[in-house]
Amino acid sequence: MKSIRDFDIDNKKVLIRCDFNVPIKDGVITDDTRIVGALDTINYAIDKGAKVILFSHLGRIKEEADLEKNDLKIVSTRLSELLNKKVTFVPSTRGKELEEKINNMNSGDVLLFQNTRYEDLDGKKESSNDSELGKYWASLGDYFINDAFGTIHRAHASNVGIASNMEGRCGFGFLVEKELNALSILDNPERPFVVILGGAKVEDKIGVIKNLVTKADKILIGGGMAYTFLKASGKEIGESLLDEGNIDFCKDILNSYNDKIVLPIDTVVADVTDEGVSNIKTVDFDSIGSTDKGVDVGEKTVELFEDILKDAKTVIWNGPLGMYEHEELIKGTNEVLSYLVNNNIKTVLGGGDVVAAAELCGLKDKVFHASTGGGATLEYLEGKELPGIVSIK
Ligand code: ADP
Numbered sequence: 014m015k016s017i018r019d020f021d022i023d024n025k026k027v028l029i030r031c032d033f034n035v036p037i038k039d040g041v042i043t044d045d046t047r048i049v050g051a052l053d054t055i056n057y058a059i060d061k062g063a064k065v066i067l068f069s070h071l072g073r074i075k076e077e078a079d080l081e082k083n084d085l086k087i088v089s090t091r092l093s094e095l096l097n098k099k100v101t102f103v104p105s106t107r108g109k110e111l112e113e114k115i116n117n118m119n120s121g122d123v124l125l126f127q128n129t130r131y132e133d134l135d136g137k138k139e140s141s142n143d144s145e146l147g148k149y150w151a152s153l154g155d156y157f158i159n160d161a162f163g164t165i166h167r168a169h170a171s172n173v174g175i176a177s178n179m180e181g182r183c184g185f186g187f188l189v190e191k192e193l194n195a196l197s198i199l200d201n202p203e204r205p206f207v208v209i210l211g212g213a214k215v216e217d218k219i220g221v222i223k224n225l226v227t228k229a230d231k232i233l234i235g236g237g238m239a240y241t242f243l244k245a246s247g248k249e250i251g252e253s254l255l256d257e258g259n260i261d262f263c264k265d266i267l268n269s270y271n272d273k274i275v276l277p278i279d280t281v282v283a284d285v286t287d288e289g290v291s292n293i294k295t296v297d298f299d300s301i302g303s304t305d306k307g308v309d310v311g312e313k314t315v316e317l318f319e320d321i322l323k324d325a326k327t328v329i330w331n332g333p334l335g336m337y338e339h340e341e342l343i344k345g346t347n348e349v350l351s352y353l354v355n356n357n358i359k360t361v362l363g364g365g366d367v368v369a370a371a372e373l374c375g376l377k378d379k380v381f382h383a384s385t386g387g388g389a390t391l392e393y394l395e396g397k398e399l400p401g402i403v404s405i406k
């Protein structure tokens with residue numbers, strides 16, 4: 014696996030695909046985490062004397078009206094503040110101005126060009142990995158560094174397209190490298206290796222379950238999907254979330270891996286409406302009411318999970334154990350997460366919501382790794398080959 018460290022980039026034009034897809038409201042960046050996250054790689058390239066050429070997508074471009082609200086210039090302003098250095102912004106994705114500005118760069122200069130998805134307006138050139146576009150962007154640099162993990166499961170012109178035209182001259186940036194290093198513990202985990210799965214629907218997680226069940230020593234299931242597994246095992250679940258179409262899938266998994274799968278033994282039930290959460294109580298599955306709706310794992314389940322986790326050496330966790338968006342229902346997730354942190358158990362969190370829940374608990378920075386990839390992380394956990402990785406390897 015090549016990284017930016019493996020190349021002599023002094024005075025070379027280095028194309029760096031960043032993930033600057035930041036949230037913007039009323040013309041203001043509301044969270045600059047992604048820009049801050051890119052600084053290590055960018056500063057490294059500057060320090061090594063590269064001519065640093067940055068690019069990223071921002072939002073989606075379907076029609077003319079999307080252009081203005083997804084103008085990447087706003088990122089160049091913030092980036093310049095963070096780097097304490099001039100960042101030249103080029104408001105186009107190709108053409109004479111871009112080429113001239115690049116040719117006039119000096120060692121250590123930083124340039125950012127316009128949102129790569131501006132190319133989507135005319136025939137989705139970026140998102141469909143138009144071969145001419147990838148070739149053109151590749152022609153602008155001497156090396157290509159992919160540091161955008163969030164899009165690494167996509168074959169776009171700005172990652173796969175460029176890489177396939179720069180064979181032997183591409184590598185990963187520090188952010189992607191960190192993600193891949195953390196997620197690669199899956200390949201050879203220190204055991205016992207325990208997987209925690211939660212979230213809403215079984216349907217969304219079939220690939221993850223199939224892949225991880227073969228690797229894990231135990232799989233602890235919570236969240237909305239637990240109820241379909243419970244139903245498949247013959248339990249009453251009241252009006253809890255049921256993924257009818259996947260009951261048979263759950264039965265198969267339970268039959269094949271019955272020594273590995275651990276299901277909740279009690280559940281918090283409540284009424285959840287727009288006004289809030291009411292009638293909260295905890296019940297066992299033999300006393301659950303026919304209209305009860307499960308919203309979090311119960312205290313006995315937390316204890317059961319902790320008892321299994323106490324010996325764990327590696328944990329991968331996808332999907333929260335309850336409807337954590339409501340502060341009353343983050344308890345199960347918070348308790349299990351606190352247990353992992355307090356006992357220094359090597360834990361990787363993968364999934365937008367489980368990471369968001371960890372952030373709400375104030376524990377995101379205390380785990381071994383909280384993966385930022387969303388869809389990319391999920392596909393990695395499904396065991397899929399990710400185009401952005403393959404193209405660089
Ligand atoms: P991740 O983003 O970590 O992969 P998911 O997107 O699969 O997780 O699931 C997150 C969602 O699951 C949250 O919106 C949460 O409210 C929901 N959820 C968790 N437990 C339950 C439950 N018991 N019933 C319904 N939804 C649930």
Ligand code: MG
Nearest residue numbers: 364365366367
């Ligand atoms: Mg999610």
